[in-house]
Amino acid sequence: MRPARIHQHDHRPQWQLAHPLSALRMTARRSAPPRSDAPSGGAGIRRHFASVVPVLIIAAVAVLALAGGTGMSWLPLLAVGPALAAATSGPWGVLRIGALAVGLGAAVGVHAGTPDRELAIVLSALSALSAVTLASSLAGALRRRREQVLAQVRSVAEAAQHAFLKPVPATVGHFQAAVRYSAAAAEARIGGDLYALVPTPFGIRLIVGDVRGKGLPAVGVAALVLGVFREAAYDEPDLLDVVHRIERSLARNLGPDDFVTAVIAGYPDADRMELVNCGHAAPLLVQDSRVLPVEPARPAPPLGLRALADEAPSLQEVALADGNQLLFYTDGVTEARDHEREFYPLSERLAVHLSEDPSRTLAALHEDLLTHVGGELHDDAALLLLRRPCVGPAGAGRGAAADEVAAADGVGEAVIG
Incomplete structure (x- = not known):
């Protein structure tokens, strides 16, 4: 078994490239679960207040006109009411305000x-x-029509995301798992970051990656990578062959300037995780409350750029003991900046928010990340956390989490595959 090279300094991969929504959505985004657009109570209060403002303006103008004795000079200001109502109310509401x-x-x-x-x-x-x-x-009628079309498009995008980035169950194989994904284009809900976690005959396998660029072209490339990965993960016994399959597919379909940074991982047997890092950010290994980046022993170019470099991807093995955790992420997390242009210190913050429940850990990290950037991410960001639960000797006295993992061994494929 070959131990992973682990360094405690901050690492940014040499192949990694650096990559505005309304601040009024910040509260709703923080309080809502991932990929849910249910309006928050605060948003409802704001909408109600906005619908009352035109009435208040008209009433104020009328009071000033009657009190000042120069009513005619105030008449033009009454038009502010219906004009403002067009931005917040439907056509009948505007007509009532105008009347x-x-x-x-x-x-x-x-x-x-x-x-x-x-x-x-x-x-x-x-x-x-x-x-x-x-x-x-x-x-107001035209705006209401556009809102209805946007709602339909967002519902389609929501369905597409669930097919594109399938949900990760709380337990899969020998691990507890959790994922957190945020697209910079929040109206679209999907972006250029990708992840997948699938149980296979060769153990669980996963990929976390980042497509160069944004928008629909990046989504198309991400869908291609995920499709090839899900097929190859079931067919290829060797993890490097999975990577080669993805590379060959991208070589036929990508443009000359396109590429994908990615980490492909597999868990073929107990106590050992295999990693292939193709120009991506180093995963973070949590051992005994220490957070250590698992850097590749031999850096390799991103997927799609192998023809331009002599380096081929290499297989790296990482020992995982009971209680260890492994965090995969994209550069939208580590390159998020605050108002002083400081990067988000993921290693430090992970140590602060660490818990035995991966979903709770990622929820705290996501909240902390939004606080760091002021509530608005400018790049796609993905976090995927695996935790190997602690198991008692000879299966006796093991924790509830271990029982849950054992019961879910056969469930993961039905949910994810």
Whole structure:
């Protein structure tokens, strides 16, 4: 068995390339579970307040007009109500706001005792207010239609993500597992980062990677890599052959400037994890509360660039004892910066938030990461954590987590495969 080379300094792979949503979504994003877009209570309160603002504006203008005694000079400001309502309400809501504004405008004109010679001016102002109301109602209808289309697109994207990045169960094989994924394009829900965890006849195998670029081209490449990996992981006894299959497929389908950094891992038997690192960030090994980066013994180029380099990927073995954890991640985590342009210290923060429940650990890390960047990620970010539970001697007195893992040995394939 060949031990992994482990260093305690901060490492950034030589092949790794460096890669705005509304701050109002920060609270909802933090409180919601992964890949859920259910509105939070705070968002509902904000929407209700926004719908009341036009009424408050119209009421304020009417009060000022009646109190100041110069009602006609305030009439044009009543148009602010229906115009603002178009951004928050549907067409019927805008019409109700507009009717209120016209009614109050007429009341202000009557109260001011408008002379006959100025009656035409008042009627003209009320006609303009009615026209603004109708135009705002049309704008509200168009906005509502766009929102419905966006909701449909997001529901399709949600379904595509579940097919593209399949859920990871709490236990698979000999491990507890958890994953946390955030796309920089939150409206699309999917991006260029990829992960997969599959049980196979050769033990569990996984991949965590990052496609160069963003948007739909990156999603297409990520889907290609995951498809080839899921097929090869079941067919190839040797983990390096899985990597070669992916490399050959990418060589036929990628453009000259495209590549994918990735870590492919397998657990063929007890106490040993195999790793193949292709230009990706080094996984973090947790041993006895110490967090140590597992750097490749021989760096290899990213997938898709092997023809440009002489280095071929090599197999690395890492010993895993009971209670050890292994964290895989993408550069959207380690390259996330705060307002002072400081990178997120993943190793340090992992040690702080470490627990015996991988899902709890990743939830705390994700919350901490959002706090570090101010609530808004500018790159796709993926975290996948494996933990080997502690098992008592001769199977006696083992923990509930170990019992759960044993019971889930045959479940992982049905959920993930």
